[in-house]
Amino acid sequence: MIEGMLTGLSAALSWQGILYVMMGCLVGTFIGMLPGLGPITAIALMIPVTYSIDPSYGMILMAGVYYGAIFGGSTSSILINAPGVAGTVATSFDGYPLARKGQAGKALALAAYASFSGGTLAAVFLMVAAPLLAKVSLSFWSADYFALMVMGLTAIAAFSNRGQFLKAVMMTLLGIMLATVGIDPSSGAERFTFGSSDLLDGISFLLVAMSIFALSEALSGVLRPDHKKLPGAILNVASATARRVAARDGGHKKAPAPSSKMGDLRLSREEVKDVVPVIGRSSILGFLIGILPGAGATIASFLAYATERNLARGEKKKQFGQGSLRGLAAPETANNAACTGSFVPLLTLGIPGSGTTAVMLGALIAYGLQPGPLLMHDNPDVFWAVIMSMYVGNVVLLFLNLPMIPYIAKTLALPKPLLTVLILFFSLIGVYLVSFNTFDLYLMVGFAVLSLILRQLNFPMAPLILGFILGGMLESNFRRAMMIADGSIAFLWERPLTLCITLVSLALLLVPLMDFLRGLKRPAPEAELSDNL
Amino acid sequence: MTLPAHAGCRRLCRGLLVLSMMLGAVAARADLHFLVPGGPGGGWDTTARAAGEALIKSGLESNASFQNMSGGGGGRAIAYMIKMGTKQGDMVMINSTPIVLRALSGQIPNSFRDLKPVANLIADYGAFVVTANSPYQSWEEVMDAYRRDPRLVKVAGGSARGSMDHLVAAQAFQASGGDGRKLAYIPYDAGGQAKAGLLSGEVQLLSTGFSEALELMRSSDARILAITAPETIADYPEIPTLKSLGYPMSFVNWRGLFAAPDTPDAKVAAYSAVFRKLLETPEWEAVRKRNGWLNNYETPERFLESLKQQEEQMARVMRDLGFIR
Numbered sequence: 001m002i003e004g005m006l007t008g009l010s011a012a013l014s015w016q017g018i019l020y021v022m023m024g025c026l027v028g029t030f031i032g033m034l035p036g037l038g039p040i041t042a043i044a045l046m047i048p049v050t051y052s053i054d055p056s057y058g059m060i061l062m063a064g065v066y067y068g069a070i071f072g073g074s075t076s077s078i079l080i081n082a083p084g085v086a087g088t089v090a091t092s093f094d095g096y097p098l099a100r101k102g103q104a105g106k107a108l109a110l111a112a113y114a115s116f117s118g119g120t121l122a123a124v125f126l127m128v129a130a131p132l133l134a135k136v137s138l139s140f141w142s143a144d145y146f147a148l149m150v151m152g153l154t155a156i157a158a159f160s161n162r163g164q165f166l167k168a169v170m171m172t173l174l175g176i177m178l179a180t181v182g183i184d185p186s187s188g189a190e191r192f193t194f195g196s197s198d199l200l201d202g203i204s205f206l207l208v209a210m211s212i213f214a215l216s217e218a219l220s221g222v223l224r225p226d227h228k229k230l231p232g233a234i235l236n237v238a239s240a241t242a243r244r245v246a247a248r249d250g251g252h253k254k255a256p257a258p259s260s261k262m263g264d265l266r267l268s269r270e271e272v273k274d275v276v277p278v279i280g281r282s283s284i285l286g287f288l289i290g291i292l293p294g295a296g297a298t299i300a301s302f303l304a305y306a307t308e309r310n311l312a313r314g315e316k317k318k319q320f321g322q323g324s325l326r327g328l329a330a331p332e333t334a335n336n337a338a339c340t341g342s343f344v345p346l347l348t349l350g351i352p353g354s355g356t357t358a359v360m361l362g363a364l365i366a367y368g369l370q371p372g373p374l375l376m377h378d379n380p381d382v383f384w385a386v387i388m389s390m391y392v393g394n395v396v397l398l399f400l401n402l403p404m405i406p407y408i409a410k411t412l413a414l415p416k417p418l419l420t421v422l423i424l425f426f427s428l429i430g431v432y433l434v435s436f437n438t439f440d441l442y443l444m445v446g447f448a449v450l451s452l453i454l455r456q457l458n459f460p461m462a463p464l465i466l467g468f469i470l471g472g473m474l475e476s477n478f479r480r481a482m483m484i485a486d487g488s489i490a491f492l493w494e495r496p497l498t499l500c501i502t503l504v505s506l507a508l509l510l511v512p513l514m515d516f517l518r519g520l521k522r523p524a525p526e527a528e529l530s531d532n533l
Numbered sequence: 534m535t536l537p538a539h540a541g542c543r544r545l546c547r548g549l550l551v552l553s554m555m556l557g558a559v560a561a562r563a564d565l566h567f568l569v570p571g572g573p574g575g576g577w578d579t580t581a582r583a584a585g586e587a588l589i590k591s592g593l594e595s596n597a598s599f600q601n602m603s604g605g606g607g608g609r610a611i612a613y614m615i616k617m618g619t620k621q622g623d624m625v626m627i628n629s630t631p632i633v634l635r636a637l638s639g640q641i642p643n644s645f646r647d648l649k650p651v652a653n654l655i656a657d658y659g660a661f662v663v664t665a666n667s668p669y670q671s672w673e674e675v676m677d678a679y680r681r682d683p684r685l686v687k688v689a690g691g692s693a694r695g696s697m698d699h700l701v702a703a704q705a706f707q708a709s710g711g712d713g714r715k716l717a718y719i720p721y722d723a724g725g726q727a728k729a730g731l732l733s734g735e736v737q738l739l740s741t742g743f744s745e746a747l748e749l750m751r752s753s754d755a756r757i758l759a760i761t762a763p764e765t766i767a768d769y770p771e772i773p774t775l776k777s778l779g780y781p782m783s784f785v786n787w788r789g790l791f792a793a794p795d796t797p798d799a800k801v802a803a804y805s806a807v808f809r810k811l812l813e814t815p816e817w818e819a820v821r822k823r824n825g826w827l828n829n830y831e832t833p834e835r836f837l838e839s840l841k842q843q844e845e846q847m848a849r850v851m852r853d854l855g856f857i858r
Binding site: 040137139140201365368 | 719
């Protein structure tokens with residue numbers, strides 16, 4: 001085993017290995033930054049390139065693309081509130097408010113550190129316990145997944161303490177309703193398609209995310225030419241403040257060039273102390289959720305966000321949704337850890353838990369390798385090269401991207417009219433390039449207008465996307481569990497694992513509900529920045 | 534920031550250069566264009582890219598390009614092909630059995646009759662898989678349990694109710710003396726999740742394709758109880774077919790290529806000849822083997838006949854099961 005590790009390490013650290021991983025990270029970051037193109041597309045595009053090179057290097061290249069794409073995806077969530085993949089939606093909850101406060105640089109740097117830590121810690125777990133965990137990953141039934149999705153939904157509690165609990169619930173329900181459009185997997189019937197074949201496959205996540213976040217964000221900026229909402233102006237003021245605050249903290253010698261307007265990159269010592277435990281917890285949680293074939297990075301990021309919010313107390317809790325560093329670190333760590341975790345069922349059982357690992361499975365098979373229990377014995381060089389490349393990939397990504405952050409963050413310093421047009425252009429093009437369907441564009445505009453109205457009425461948008469993403473999985477797992485239990489709902493309390501998860505989510509729900517009821521007696525707090533979400 | 538500004542800019546430019554080269558490679562107009570009605574990484578995508586790769590490597594074509602167009606259960610790509618016709622140059626579309634099923638159920642408005650069949654490439658069969666520690670040792674034992682109480686055998690599949698995995702299983706149970714309508718089919722969102730469902734023990738049987746089943750057998754000790762091939766497969770004589778067990782049922786999931794309806798017949802014949810040659814090349818043989826596919830070349834005429842036959846067979850099954858009237 002040690003020998004295999006060393007072989008893998010030497011492949012990962014050879015000059016070709018480093019070259020490929022750097023190339024992969026760069027390409028992945030750029031593809032990931034484009035709204036609509038995520039890790040699946042990035043890896044699928046690289047497969048033909050990898051055919052001509054050695055399997056170990058091919059896997060190293062793809063791992064680099066994978067991490068790069070995930071990192072790139074968080075960039076657009078933070079900067080322009082346009083989460084290109086479902087796994088980075090939770091990143092935008094606090095990342096975007098941070099960017100609006102003029103701390104885009106800090107948010108991006110924290111995202112990079114969190115991704116790095118999550119990915120690296122999870123790679124350690126993977127190395128130590130992959131074969132053991134493979135068994136765990138298979139012990140989950142549909143009933144347990146259902147309970148897990150319910151737990152994910154408790155994240156809406158994060159939007160309850162601003163006097164809009166009911167609004168958050170309504171938006172969640174709307175999201176779940178949107179998720180029912182298309183062919184119902186349990187009966188094969190068409191639901192809410194209005195006879196149109198364009199709606200047969202349901203509404204894509206990308207379309208919903210782009211229209212209710214990016215598009216309506218840009219449009220509401222046009223509607224309110226209020227200087228307070230001007231990203232450029234707010235940045236000028238805020239970055240000056242941030243510089244003053246940072247200077248007072250005494251953590252650094254020279255202020256960033258005034259032209260960059262993205263705030264400070266560095267985290268103060270208190271901030272580091274604040275997020276380190278979050279990163280530790282979220283990487284374990286993310287990794288464990290990631291090894292389940294039916295969950296993955298999205299659920300992991302929501303659960304980590306909800307958990308951290310419920311663990312936080314007092315002032316820290318109020319910051320969630322308004323630019324909390326913890327709220328950014330948790331999902332960013334968890335989604336990377338989950339991506340690494342999803343390699344457990346892939347490498348040890350040959351079961352792809354996500355779309356991305358399904359493409360990787362195809363690539364492994366194309367090399368004539370059969371992922372499964374035998375891979376570690378038959379092809380130790382490839383097995384360990386994949387794992388070792390995860391370390392190298394994460395390190396390279398960190399060092400490649402940190403220096404680029406000021407240039408990436410400069411996007412925000414663009415004049416507002418230009419930025420608005422660019423966001424409109426990229427989000428519409430991003431959706432169109434995936435589906436090549438003009439119907440999607442009309443649908444997007446419709447959603448954008450709807451969410452614009454809802455935003456004006458102070459409805460939070462995050463619960464909608466949460467309900468939309470979890471709704472489909474929630475429903476299909478519930479109905480599967482019902483069918484397996486022959487129509488009896490008893491699995492909810494008869495299956496110990498299901499019962500445990502359900503109880504945890506009940507506890508998560510009851511705590512904020514108590515807060516809410518207590519809050520009713522006092523005047524509701526002002527919903528100030530809630531329209532960001 | 535420690536890096537001087539120009540170094541970072543240079544890095545950015547270099548990155549953009551790599552990206553633009555890549556996107557350029559994807560967008561470049563090639564000799565043969567494959568239209569894939571589903572997303573990257575799926576079965577259609579794998580087949581199209583594998584065929585394209587082998588075409589180039591064997592020198593039959595100098596270049597090939599691919600376009601993924603998912604939506605409408607594959608219906609959008611078909612509508613696109615009918616609309617664009619031959620304006621796009623040399624374009625072929627990969628497709629398989631679901632085009633027949635979805636046309637029958639009315640999910641897609643067009644059918645294979647609106648396109649020109651080019652060639653049938655490969656065949657896959659339905660396979661029924663249990664875990665290594667399953668109490669069922671043979672198909673007969675599964676059927677005994679099913680006839681006693683259909684609820685004892687929950688069948689997992691990687692697609693919706695009424696789709697291929699379900700219909701093939703229901704037909705097999707019907708042909709083996711059970712009531713196909715009573716089948717407890719449990720739909721999963723993807724093939725991988727259905728496999729995980731089987732291995733977790735929440736379902737007893739998995740209905741999937743033969744090549745997927747082989748993969749599962751190799752990776753996690755699952756057992757294939759029966760397949761729907763019309764005759765025993767030479768490489769795997771120990772795996773019984775339903776026919777060899779005495780049940781009158783066979784099912785072939787074809788994967789083949791179509792051209793736009795306005796393609797001249799001579800062109801269709803030329804495409805077809807290229808793919809016939811392709812199936813004989815060592816490059817294709819390598820691709821075929823690693824994916825566990827079985828060659829099933831058919832000329833355009835023969836392919837059309839098979840499609841009509843399958844349409845008739847599946848229409849009967851769907852009527853029996855109450856999916857269509």
